[in-house]
Amino acid sequence: MIKYTLVCEAAHSFEGWFRNSGDFEAQVERKLVVCPMCGATDVKKGLMAPAVSTSRKREALSPIAKAEAESPVVDTPETKSEAPVPVSATPMQPSALLPENLRQKEIVEALRLVRARIVENSENVGSNFASEARKIHYGDAEERSIYGETTLQDAEELLEEGISVLPLPELPEDKN
Template sequence: MIQYALKCSHGHGFDSWFQSAAAYDKLRAAGMVVCAICGDQHVEKAVMTPRVRPARNAVDTPKSPPEPQGEAVPLNVPRNAAEHALAELRKRVEDNSDYVGREFASEARKMHLGDAPARAIYGEAKLDEARALVEDGVPVAPLPFVPNRKAN
């Protein structure tokens, strides 16, 4: 397979894949290579830079890390508004709910059926367990973070 950068007579640029260079020439001669934007049949190869992979046995030279700008910030510190919002949500969930770990599905089902007292819980469930809870009408929602595992 080969990828070409192409350009029509109207100046639209687009990429397309071909089985080989000969296949491109054959399709172009038959008028089957057309602009993906306007349908123009006057399409030519555009100038492009080749993608060259290093040899499989080539040794990667380590790249120097980017220069820090300003003070270095630890990775666990929120850096923008979205990260601050997620950190606040995590704090609220952890402060106002009971962590039930991998027993989340069974605890949620027990509360839904009235076999356990209702309370706010969070934990972990496999995809099929969560899907079964939703199908059975148990009110659950995924969290946008992975809970910290607490040792009980």
């Protein structure tokens, strides 16, 4: 994965993760990369510094972040849950990782905007998400952005098949 610093036409800066530069270009061309602050789709790469890991940076990490950075992801019974998880096959990345200096309220509002854009510009296929995503990927159904629910295991299998899926942003009201 490649992390790009992105800038929209209104000069908002944010980050996005992409499989490769071609994936970034294709998504920008299709207007799928959206500024989380203003919703603009005219997005360009900004100036970026290479991500170099130094011992000083590792020492500055919190103990939790340090452990996450140094250890691989381990599947636990909790991560293998069969409960449905909302996901989206919109090629939009959690691109839209936000600048660290935004306050929590602004972050939640930006997540609401991202989620609203996905829902507004995608078809809800409900619990048929995994099968519909496969049909689209293999050319058996019309190409379009979809969202719905699937199990974590099915989402992992889709990713292994090369089918891009992302969890929809979880909002505080989703937990109430």
